[in-house]
Structure formats: structure tokens, C-alpha cells
Amino acid sequence: MESTGHGHHGLTTLTTAREAGLIACTRCGQVHAGDAVKCKRCHGPLQSRDTRSLQKVWAWLIAGMIAFIPANLYPMLLTRTLLERSESTIVGGVIELLHYGNYGIAAIVFVASVVIPVGKFIAIAYLAWGVQRGHRLRQHQRHRLYDIVEFIGRWSMIDVFVVAILSALVQLNGIAAINPGVAALSFALSVVFTMLSALAFDPRLIWDADRTVS
């Protein structure tokens, strides 16, 4: 730890728990002897490295990408008024907002529903592929990328909440009604699958790849 002295024997060099023959808990930081299977502090399962991590990452990622396709092709919102019936997709909704001059809100929806999901697919695939190839990228870049992916993906859920609120609010008999389309559920699933993919990633693998090369 930087802010305090670390004059202790074995820890003057940067040593990982695995190199020291130990297993650390990623949930609470507790260090255990190498043969431990359950954390004594938080009762979570222990693994020196989650060896099936990448398989799970790819599986959830592909599921997320597949669910993203109908989310963009089918309507998100079904609007019915006295005069007309209309359907709008995610991108259609953004264009409509632009049409009415709500540029800020259009930007929020576009970033949350298109930029973040697509960026997250690419970032997770890049990190997983990099670990598999033992690819080198500057440490702090990859660390930052992982942090961003872990933190930002959930914000994609904005448009699903917009659909839910509008559908609950705009239910006026005969005058106007808004209902959720097929895309709302597929988009929600896509976000959940991609979050599971990011959570399955064992970030220690990124640093191991770095170690073996240098």
C-alpha cells in the first residue's frame, strides 16, 4: 500500500498471491493457504485463477450480441393515438427526438442504447482475445478499459426504463396508449447478458499475461 510504510520481509517486491503459493479471495481480499477452497472471511468460493473464466465471458458475450439484433430490428415502442398508430425502433426513437429538437436527450439515448453496447462488445472481445493470445497492451490502458467495461455497461438500460415509464404512464382510454414492443425485452436481455460477460471476466488474467511476457 502506497500511503504506508511496507518494510515487511517478503513484500518489498511486487509478489502475487499465486507466485507465493497462496490463494486470494477477489471479493474481500483475504489471503489463504494454497489448498483452501472457501473464503473464511466472506464464505465465497476460492480459485487462484478462474480457468473457465474466458469460456463464460465468450458465451455470455455471444448471447448478448445475438439478443442485440432483434433489439434493433423490432419496435421498442408501439404508440396508438386517435389519429394514428406508429412503431419506433431504438434508432427511430433517437431520430424522432432529433426531429423535435431535443438534441441533448437524443444524445443520451443514442450513447446509452447504441454507443455503449457496441463499445462494450468490442472492448470485452478485445480483452478476452488479448488474454488468450498473451497479447501485450500497456498495463494501465487495459486496466482502465476493464474498469470502464465493468462500470458503464449497466447504463445501457436507460431506454428500457423509458419504455417502461411511458407504457405505464400513457394509458388513456381511446385517446392515446403506448405499449412496449418486442425490442424492449430483447434489449434488456442483451444488457443483462453483456453484464454477466463482464462480471465473468477474471481481471487477474490480464495481469498474468503481462507477467509472463516481461
Add this chain to the structure above:
Amino acid sequence: MHIDPATLPPLDDMIACPHCDTLHMEDDLPDGARAYCRRCGALLLTAESRAVVWLVSLASAAVVLMVAAVSFPFLDLSLQGQHNGTSVIHAILVFGSGKAIPLAIAVALFIVVLPLVRLLALLHALAPLVRGVPPTPSARVAFALTDQLRPWAMAEIFMVGVTVALVKVAGMADVTVGPAFWAFVALVLITIFNDQIMNRFAIWKALDTGTTA
């Protein structure tokens, strides 16, 4: 690289970085200090002697706000003399009666159920510490739950969704916000503040020692 286990400090005195597995000494920090991983820079430990007390009082307030936020009128829409005022509970029930049941369940989980479970689990884990009694045996499971549910509780994202929805209907109808809306705003601010001061390693340490400091 091979390390002789005999040269290592006792296991309980160490903490491993969850991102890169690097070992550090779990030293006592001066109040207000933060310790970062020497290798990857991840935040490891903070020392805020008042953090647990703050967390418990704010989480209690948040539970009350959550009850108000789901039961009082949230938004009211009026168009050509017709009204549709809804509380969150009412909205979920109406919304969940048709084809949209899976979506209604998901939204209810993300904005009401999981945030509430997180708050109650946090209170269960930490309230004994504030009262000066040792944590219950289930405190550890409860805090692990609070920590793991964090990405899945989306009240703050819902608030951004509300803003977007208000702009979208502003052109077609009059919308007024009810008391539950403001309760939800307060709840979101508390949640963000709580997640800022909640350092999981510091809390595990507090649960180990049975004290708030």
C-alpha cells in the same frame, strides 16, 4: 519466481488486490487515508472512522424513502381532460398484466426489489456494529450480498430514464411530478453517496474486528 513461504508475513496481515492478485500488508491507515494497489492502482482500503455510522443511518433513511417512493403518486399525466396518475407499485401491476410481464418483473427487480434487498442486507450486517455488539453470524453473507448486487440495483439509471420519458411526453400531454418522484431523487442521491463511502475491504475489516473504526 519462487517465494519461500517462511519469509512471508502471517496470512491474516496481508490483503491481495482483487484486480491483479498482488500482495500487500493490511496496515492500519491514519483516518481519511486511502491505500492503492502498488501495481495496478486499484483502490484497496480507505480509513473513515465514521463511514459505518454514516452507512447505517443513511441506509435506514433510504428504506423509508423507498417505501414512500413506491407507494405515493410518482407522475401524473393529463390529456384532454383525462388523467392517469400512477404510483410505481400501481404502474408495475398494470404494466405486468399484459404481454409485458417479463419486462415488468425485470424493471421491478432492478429499481425496487434489488435496491431494497441491498439496503436491508447492509443494515443487517452493520447495524450491530453501530450499537457496539458483535456482528451476527449471517452478517458476512449479508454484506457479501450487498456487495455482489451492486451492479444490478439500477435506481439511478431509472432516474435518467424518467427524465428522458418526461421530455418525450412533454409534447403530447401535461405531466406533473408527485411526492414519490422527490422521494426517489433523494433515494438515488443517498445511494450514490453510500456507494462512494462504502469500501468493501474496510467493511470486511470492521466485521473481523467487530468495531466501527
